[in-house]
Amino acid sequence: MKRIKRSAVCADNSFTTQSRSRGAWRMLLFFAALMVLLALSMLLGPSGIGIPDMESPSGSAILSLRFSRLLMGMMTGAALSASGVVFQALLRNPLAEPYVLGVSGGAGLGATLTILVGTGVLASFSLPVVAFLSAVVTLMVVYGIASQGSSGQPSVYSLILSGVIVSSICSSIIMFLVSTASVEGMHNVIWWMLGSLQPVSAGQQLLSAALLFGALAGIWILSPRLNALALGREMAHYQGLHADLVIVIGLLFATLLAAIAVSLSGMIGFVGLIVPHVMRAIFGPDHRKLVPLAALGGGVFLVVCDAVARTLLAPVEIPVGVVTALAGGPFFLIILQRRMKQAWIA
Amino acid sequence: MQQDAMTFKDVSAGYKQRKVLDNVSFTVREGEFVSLIGPNGCGKSTLLKTAAALLKPLSGRVELFGQDVQHIKPALRASLLGVVPQKIESPMAFTVDQIVMNGRISSMGRWGTPSAVDHDLVERSMIYTDVLDLRERFFTELSGGEQQRVALAMVLAQDPKIIMLDESISHLDINHRQEVLQILMNLNREKQMTILLVSHDLTLSAGISDRFLLMEAGTLVKAGTPVEVLEPEVLSRVYNCDLHVQQDPYTGYLQVTGAIDSLRRRQKLNRSVHVIAGGGSGIELYRRLLIEGYEVTTGVLNRLDSDAEAARALNIPAVLEQPFSPVGSDVIAQALKMVADADAVILSQVPFGSGNLVNLTLAEAALNSGKPVFLADGIATRDYTEGKAALAFTTRLMQSGAKAWHSIPELMTHLQQHQNRSI
Numbered sequence: 001m002k003r004i005k006r007s008a009v010c011a012d013n014s015f016t017t018q019s020r021s022r023g024a025w026r027m028l029l030f031f032a033a034l035m036v037l038l039a040l041s042m043l044l045g046p047s048g049i050g051i052p053d054m055e056s057p058s059g060s061a062i063l064s065l066r067f068s069r070l071l072m073g074m075m076t077g078a079a080l081s082a083s084g085v086v087f088q089a090l091l092r093n094p095l096a097e098p099y100v101l102g103v104s105g106g107a108g109l110g111a112t113l114t115i116l117v118g119t120g121v122l123a124s125f126s127l128p129v130v131a132f133l134s135a136v137v138t139l140m141v142v143y144g145i146a147s148q149g150s151s152g153q154p155s156v157y158s159l160i161l162s163g164v165i166v167s168s169i170c171s172s173i174i175m176f177l178v179s180t181a182s183v184e185g186m187h188n189v190i191w192w193m194l195g196s197l198q199p200v201s202a203g204q205q206l207l208s209a210a211l212l213f214g215a216l217a218g219i220w221i222l223s224p225r226l227n228a229l230a231l232g233r234e235m236a237h238y239q240g241l242h243a244d245l246v247i248v249i250g251l252l253f254a255t256l257l258a259a260i261a262v263s264l265s266g267m268i269g270f271v272g273l274i275v276p277h278v279m280r281a282i283f284g285p286d287h288r289k290l291v292p293l294a295a296l297g298g299g300v301f302l303v304v305c306d307a308v309a310r311t312l313l314a315p316v317e318i319p320v321g322v323v324t325a326l327a328g329g330p331f332f333l334i335i336l337q338r339r340m341k342q343a344w345i346a
Numbered sequence: 347m348q349q350d351a352m353t354f355k356d357v358s359a360g361y362k363q364r365k366v367l368d369n370v371s372f373t374v375r376e377g378e379f380v381s382l383i384g385p386n387g388c389g390k391s392t393l394l395k396t397a398a399a400l401l402k403p404l405s406g407r408v409e410l411f412g413q414d415v416q417h418i419k420p421a422l423r424a425s426l427l428g429v430v431p432q433k434i435e436s437p438m439a440f441t442v443d444q445i446v447m448n449g450r451i452s453s454m455g456r457w458g459t460p461s462a463v464d465h466d467l468v469e470r471s472m473i474y475t476d477v478l479d480l481r482e483r484f485f486t487e488l489s490g491g492e493q494q495r496v497a498l499a500m501v502l503a504q505d506p507k508i509i510m511l512d513e514s515i516s517h518l519d520i521n522h523r524q525e526v527l528q529i530l531m532n533l534n535r536e537k538q539m540t541i542l543l544v545s546h547d548l549t550l551s552a553g554i555s556d557r558f559l560l561m562e563a564g565t566l567v568k569a570g571t572p573v574e575v576l577e578p579e580v581l582s583r584v585y586n587c588d589l590h591v592q593q594d595p596y597t598g599y600l601q602v603t604g605a606i607d608s609l610r611r612r613q614k615l616n617r618s619v620h621v622i623a624g625g626g627s628g629i630e631l632y633r634r635l636l637i638e639g640y641e642v643t644t645g646v647l648n649r650l651d652s653d654a655e656a657a658r659a660l661n662i663p664a665v666l667e668q669p670f671s672p673v674g675s676d677v678i679a680q681a682l683k684m685v686a687d688a689d690a691v692i693l694s695q696v697p698f699g700s701g702n703l704v705n706l707t708l709a710e711a712a713l714n715s716g717k718p719v720f721l722a723d724g725i726a727t728r729d730y731t732e733g734k735a736a737l738a739f740t741t742r743l744m745q746s747g748a749k750a751w752h753s754i755p756e757l758m759t760h761l762q763q764h765q766n767r768s769i
Contacts, residue, residue: 240424
């Protein structure tokens with residue numbers, strides 16, 4: 001075991017340039033695979049496999065429907081995955097993601113309230129905003145509970161513990177709201193909660209896209225600082241960063257991303273956890289590369305999962321969250337076993 | 347003229363509930379190599395954190411090159427002061443290259459793209475610390491010594507004027523320790539870099555430092571040249587153990603050694619002491635007495651008392667009484683027999699209530715038979731009896747010759763003195 005590792009290390013040392021070009025090839029291969037997967041997902045659907053008949057009105061409608069689901073998937077997946085990258089870096093914990101920290105639960109609660117109370121155009125516009133606000137409040141509550149009794153910074157363990165607790169409180173409240181809601185409201189909420197990439201209104205899509213690009217750009221600007229923060233808040237401070245400020249801004253952006261994802265497509269788990277790990281295993285932990293790659297990878301992963309979800313048991317559609325978990329889980333385990341040494345030494 | 351690199355002016359610092367640094371003042375001049383020494387928990391790390399503005403002083407002020415460190419912009423601060431922590435942990439698989447590049451983070455500008463200067467500095471500091479060969483390796487796969495050199499390279503890449511090392515070399519093997527120290531000495535000599543090294547190896551530090559700062563319990567007890575600070579009496583008191591300082595007649599190097607021979611001689615004193623304890627106040631006392639070589643007995647203790655458990659674990663004969671019941675006369679008789687067999691009686695910092703007040707009669711009995719009795723001071727604060735009966739009782743004991751003790755080392759000295767007298 002030891003010997004194998006040593007020889008691998010020697011190889012790394014003597015073939016420096018080769019390993020660099022290997023990285024470039026890997027990147028090229030990755031982009032090619034993404035393109036192929038996106039194209040494939042345009043060919044899959046409950047109406048059959050292949051390009052629909054463009055002459056008929058239903059054919060072009062099907063194609064445009066598939067395309068808008070592709071956009072929904074890209075946005076949601078990118079948001080979840082980038083959010084996971086940031087949470088994992090800032091909390092220095094491989095288990096951190098929006099769900100574990102209660103952020104998604106908080107966003108879900110806000111979204112549920114909006115769906116039940118709000119009506120018409122206003123509701124679809126306010127959905128991402130309310131989801132974001134309630135997610136921020138949730139994060140503050142989680143942070144506040146975790147800070148109790150500790151001097152200064154809460155530990156990661158108390159953060160995750162209080163995150164899990166607050167998250168389950170949020171889902172209990174959602175359940176309560178659903179059970180007391182009118183039949184129509186109940187239907188809307190449950191449909192949304194199961195997680196699906198059914199296109200939302202054009203207005204909400206535009207708003208979400210704008211917020212998404214803003215948050216991604218912000219995180220990308222932060223990304224070199226995320227590298228420094230991976231060595232801990234103290235070390236980042238010594239190296240001349242406003243460490244606490246970077247942490248707060250990073251958490252806000254990551255929360256915004258989680259809220260965008262939840263308001264677009266409901267509760268879709270696993271993407272924010274798996275995709276960052278897989279990307280880190282393939283391309284290394286440098287956040288300047290990792291943030292954009294994870295966003296792309298997360299988007300395509302969700303698009304492919306959705307294509308499978310709507311095709312596999314057609315005409316019945318499987319909730320896409322079920323597919324992400326079923327497909328992602330084992331994949332995650334394989335990656336974990338093979339590349340954990342490089343991806344994340346826990 | 348060399349200027350002041352780091353100045354502490356009456357700095358008190360600490361955490362929410364606990365003050366760790368108490369009114370510390372000192373100055374480190376530019377280009378000095380200073381070792382900060384003192385026992386574990388005396389506040390060395392807190393001092394470093396305060397110096398690096400990670401902790402805000404509760405009072406007083408810390409200056410780097412004449413500027414209040416609390417008001418220096420973080421990026422500028424990083425160019426003045428670098429800190430090598432005890433250990434850096436990278437949760438993700440960064441390569442050595444990527445880790446060292448973090449040293450440039452605050453000077454890389456908003457977009458975080460390293461310039462030619464950044465690359466040069468990174469490369470230079472990796473050459474300096476001899477980690478260039480490791481640049482493509484994963485940081486987490488390196489040995490402790492290699493990781494520590496990478497950490498030093500990262501801090502060097504900051505290009506700071508002062509470097510502080512927080513016990514960063516204590517856990518290295520002797521070969522790597524020498525190597526890192528050599529690097530530090532070169533930096534100090536060639537680049538006039540100011541070095542503040544937290545160290546546990548007094549001998550090693552004595553050989554390379556211009557000055558020593560000696561800390562004890564949050565205060566600075568001594569500052570000066572190694573010869574001035576490394577006095578056996580002061581060191582032995584601060585570190586609470588026997589230490590010898592010898593100067594090599596040829597090289598002039600100071601050597602600090604623990605007095606192992608005195609440890610060996612200490613076994614089996616053939617002297618016994620009886621300890622009146624309770625509520626956990628006896629545990630540390632039992633331990634120290636056993637280490638010093640005394641035979642120890644204790645009681646009367648409540649059967650469920652943590653001191654009773656400690657006595658059982660340490661194999662100390664103890665007289666026990668059922669919980670929540672008054673001390674019976676047969677039990678007292680047993681305890682009196684123990685006192686009769688003992689050479690001295692010690693009263694720990696035990697709180698008194700109506701239930702254990704009777705234990706004081708044991709001390710009285712010892713005094714009456716001419717045995718020395720040592721009472722922990724400050725009884726007034728631990729007296730929960732009605733009408734302050736315990737306080738009155740102990741005052742009477744003091745009048746008839748019992749001695750007060752404040753700290754365990756002080757108590758040990760009392761015992762020693764008494765023993766010497768009686769021999």
